[in-house]
Each structure stands twice: as structure tokens, then as C-alpha cells.
Amino acid sequence: MTATATSRLPDVSGSAFNLRSFLHGLPGVDKVGVEARAASLGTRSVKTTAKAAAIDLAIRMVDLTTLEGSDTPGKVRALSAKAVRPDPSDPTCPSVAAICVYPAMVPVAAEVLAGTGVHLASVATAFPSGQAPLDVKLADTRDAVAGGADEIDMVISRGAFLSGRYDHVYDEIVAVKEACGSAHLKVILETGELGTYDNVRRASWLAMLAGADFIKTSTGKVPVAATLPVTLVMLEAVRDFRAQTGRQVGVKPAGGIRTTKDAIKYLVLINETVGDDWLDPDWFRFGASSLLNDLLMQRTKLTTGHYAGPDYFTLD
């Protein structure tokens, strides 16, 4: 980020009024229009060589995720091994971007992932509700980083956001970012609870202004998770944010993306909204657990010409 770019950042940290004025001064989002645009990009036909490239890129963008109350060290070890080598029968298959687990499971995953280049993400900050005091969230974050996580997925306080206390949300993100140290911060907006696309755009800017390295749609724990139109609005936000400030922020849709066809629609969205600069695991991730196997199945289909049954791919 250049000095000139920094100085163009809106100065919103000083007052709740400035922050609110800025967020409400952003261009609106027309619901019908954004949904129509997302639907039309969803009809792009990606075949043959383009599809093969898209599948490998999508695999490299997956944050392979297990966020269950029933997670055990054994489960996390198995998933970590899969993250490194998704398809044991095909050494050309790339590793995924990261493993995403609860803070308590971070040390277990760290052991398996050491030296592999696969990142380790952890959902800290009282995931998934975010309803805990700040010191608890910060402690959660520090524990995860100390345990070896180099990426933190935090949730925002939707309650505070929806009641208009933007400064509260802003301060929390700033504090967590600081607690992250050198770890990357992904801020989960939980767009399914924000209600409108205008709110999605405001929350995106709020998170970016407060220092988020990534903005992420969802926890996967509420009925409406990632959707194409929401991701489109977030991509427009990171694009506009970079144009204003020179700083690039990543985007991570999470929850409900299960098929190769879905994943490719997201890649098309990036391609035609923000372009090549974001078509990279450093700047775009899929938060998913079951997507990987469908990608592997389609990948095998392209190389062999046949669909293999689910038994040909590892469970986790």
C-alpha cells in the first residue's frame, strides 16, 4: 500500500458518526439487478480445457472445513492428511489451500500440516454466534494463533451491526486483527442474517476499513449461507476498496457450495467482476467440506472419461 493510497482511506475510526455517514453514503445495491446479473453469469458454459483448469484452481482454493461439536483429533488428522493429498491415486492433484477447524483442534492439525504449505485456519471469536465478551474473543484468537493457526476466521457481532452500532463492530475487528499478529484475518459477515444487499456492502466495507485481510460470507451454521449474488456484492466491494485505497482484500464464500458446477459459477463471477487478480488461492477461498470430493470426481471424469463411484474417493 502506497502512502498516497493510505491517505485516501476514509477517516472513519474517529467517530461513530463519520463511520455511519460513510457506510450509508456507499452506492446502493438493487436487489433485482444484482440477482439477475449473478444468474446470468451462472449460465456461462465452462467445458473441456477451461473446466480442467477451473477444477484444479477450485481445489487449490478450498478451505477444507470441519466445524462439528463432535470433531475429534482423529477426525481432524484424517482431514488434514486429505488436505495435503486430496487424491492419493493421482499425484498431479494439487493440495487444498487450508484446513479450517475449531481452536481446540488447531494443535492437532498443525502437527500434520507442518511443512506442507497448506495453511491452517481456525474459527476463533466465539464462533458461530459471536455473542461473547471481547476479552473472550481475543483470548480465543490468541490461543488459536499460539497453537499454530496462520489464518483466523472471526465472526462479527451481527446484533451490534443490525442495531447500527457500527463503531462497536469496527473496534472489535481492529482488536482481533491486533490479536492475530501475523496471522491473516478473515471476517465472517454472516450475510444470511444481514437481511439486505445494502447491509452486505456496508458490512464488507466496515470489515475492510477495520483491517480485514479477507471477507467471508457465512459460518455455515445459519440456513442461508453463501449465495452468488451476495458474493457478487462482496467482490464489487473489494474491487472498489482496492480502487480507493490500493489495498487488496480476499473473498471467501462459505457454506452450501457442494458441487463443481457451483464452484465454477463462483470462478466465473470472479473472472468477470474483479478479474485475474483474484483468481488465486491468496485472494479467493471456498469454505466447504463436501465440495472437494465432487471436484475430485469431476477431475477424474475429465482425465479418464468415466465417472467413478464415491468409493473411489476418501471419506475425509
Add this chain to the structure above:
Amino acid sequence: MFEYAPAPESRSVVDIAPSYGLFINGEFVPASSSGGVFKTVNPASEEVLAEVASAGAEDVDLAVAAARRAFGPWSALPGAERAKYLFRIARIIQERSRELAVLESLDNGKPIKESRDVDLPLVAAYFFYYAGWADKLAYAGFGANPQPLGVAAQVIPWNFPLMMLAWKIAPALAAGNTVVLKPAETTPLSALFFADICRQADLPPGVVNIITGAGETGRTLVEHPDVNKVAFTGSTEVGRQIARSVAGTRKRLTLELGGKAANIVFDDAPIDQAVEGIVNGIFFNQGHVCCAGSRLLVQESAYDEVLTALKRRMATLRVGDPLDKNTDIGAINSAAQLARIRELSDIGASEGAERWSPPCELPSQGFWFAPTIFTGVTQAHRIAREEIFGPVLSVLTFRTPDEAIEKANNTPYGLSAGVWTEKGSLILAMADKLRAGVVWANTFNKFDPTSPFGGYKESGYGREGGRHGLEAYLA
């Protein structure tokens, strides 16, 4: 990093015969000695698709006579019986929609994405919609016992061949008229396939007659003394000629003519969606749309933002093979139209407007024109006044809502307009003052069978679509 591989729709789903006759009285017949033949080409490749009969005066006589004979029994049918035929046609269109979409893209040059996702669904929808009216004419608000007019002569353009056919034929048949329709000479094929659909639906012979040919055929048809109603969609110039020829006769007339629509973007608009709307407004169907938003009026305070976003968006438009499912902009319909677009664009540049197109490679065969915008355009430029009917946008600016209204209305045309703002009261105030048949709010180029469509001033008179569309076919 991520180029889409070609994804062509198969053209084997459509079987084009080497030659076609005229569809008169339920039969395909060759043109008489007064007629001839002409060729229709694929504008994307200049390949000849088929040889088509050109109807002469004798053929027009035969077609009008067939329609006249069919009129008695057809108009005497209970409305519910006519509705059955229309529903049947609508369902066959749906069943054959893939074939028809490919055919339309081959003959017209429009991208398969549009023929498949916009044209064909609307074509079926118009038939379904008017099928619903056929037995309810007494409740349409045109009196207790409205009567059909008789034989309708319908002349349609090449930009939406099948959709314009549906807009004309569906309300005419629902109201109990019979028709003689002449499609444009560059896009006759889908109308001839529609003739086959009429046979498939067992429509009584003579109710629908399709005669192909160029302007002379159209003139003969419109001037035929035994025609009761004339409906024309096309250029204002031809519309004027038709109005003159119909004047003093008892023929009823509706005209849908040219346009130079204003697409007005206020500084509080949802910018990303407004940019989509601008793109859809002028680059949809290569700009071959009479209601295209060909004059962009941007509030000066948002000018830089909108122009930056528009250029960025235009750089992602994919121009090329109409049958590729990923193509956004297809071929220009004919060499003549391409020449006209080039001529007007060159005039724009020579008058001092700044011309810009995104870098894009155009195919070497066929008729192509890159999406183009002109900035620095004023009301005094010819490109701001004349209809170009191609993918060429003129960008003008304004400062206040009143100025936007003045500029938007300062045109001989009045077919459509668009308003982009987050302020609902401003939308209503603008819509009230814009002299245009359709005003779209935060959207553009949206069509629906229930919604009337039609122009002010030199954009024509009469309405098509909706309940109003029936009025033009009832007495």
C-alpha cells in the same frame, strides 16, 4: 488465467431445407410468375442458409383471399375454441424452443444466450397470455361484444423475428382476426418454421398465412384493398409511407417505429446495477432494439464513476460466434445495416465526439461491429439524434432532474426511457414527465406479455402487449 473454451450449441437440432415456398391457405406453395426467389444468409458467416420465395402481387392476392375465406369460420368459433389453438401453438413453441432458438441465431446473428433465454420464452409467453384472453374479450373493457376487424396485414422487422411475430399474431388470432404476415427479407426462416407449427397445431388453413419477400412485397400487402388492419414494426421512414398509403382508407393502423431512448443515471443510483442496465440497454441484441437505451444521460457528479465502471464492464463483453453459449454480442444482421452503423459512427467521430471500444478481436467472416461508446456528445451531434440501431452508445451529461427531462424529451422519438436512482419519489416524478411509451425504473429492456408497449411521437402509435394490444384488433 481462465479462458472459456468454445461452447457451441449444436446446429444439428435444426433442419433447414434448401428452399422454402410461401405459406398460403395451410400449404407451402412456390411463388407465382409475378414473384421470385431470394437467399437468406447467416450474418455471422455469410453462408447461404436457404432460398426463399419472394411473393409477387398475385401471391399477395392469394394470401389475402385465403385469410378472407378463413375469417368467417375462425371468427365464428367460440373464444374458448380459438384459445385451444393458441395454447397448442404455445406448447409446441416450448417443445421446439431449442430448435427455434438455434434457427433464430443462425438467421439473425443474435447470440444463442438471448434467443434461448429471452426470445423463445417470451414468444411462448405471448401466445399463452393471449390464449387466456380469447374467451374473455367481452371483459377486456372494449364494450360488451367486441368484434374482430377481419384480415390483418402484418409486417415485421428483422431484429426479433419470432418475438415480433408473436406480438402480432397472438392478439390478432385471439380476437378472431386472420392474418397475412410478412417477415423481414433477411430473417424469414423462423416465420416459415412457425408456419409448420401452425400445421402441427391443426390450425384451420388460411387463418395464418406467411408470405416472404422484401419491401415491395410488404408494400403490396399493406396496400391490398381487402385488408382491414395493418400492423407494422420497423423504421420510421417506412412507417410514414405506410401511414400515407393507409390514409383515407377504412384500414386500421398500428405502428411501432424507431427510437432514441434516454437512459438516465442519477448520482445516487445503484451504480453496479446501473452499469448492467446501460450495457443491457444498448448492447442487448447488438443494439438492434427499437427501444434501446442509445442515449446515456449521466448526472455530472457521477460521471467519472459511471464511465470508469462502464468501460471496465464493456471490456468483459464477449463478441463472436452467435451459437457459442458464452457469446454476449453476436453479428450485425446484414451488410447494409453494418454499413449504416459504420457511417453514423464515423460521423460521430468527425463531429468531435470521443470514440471508445474495448479491445476485442472480431471474426474475419461475417458482419461485425465492436461495442462502442461516444463520450463528449451533445444534443447537437447527429449520433445523439438519429437512430443507429447498432451497439453504439452516446454519452451525455446533465446537472438537475429538470435538465434530464428536457434532454430526454428533446428527440423526435418517444418509445422508451430508463431512470436509475435509489429515490422512489424521483422515479415517479420522472416517469410522469418523460414522454415515452415505456419508462423502466432501475432496469432496462424488460418485456412482459401483460405490459403494453408502444410509442409517442415518431416512435409510432397504438400499443402492443397486454389488454391494450387486443384493442388494436377489435372494433
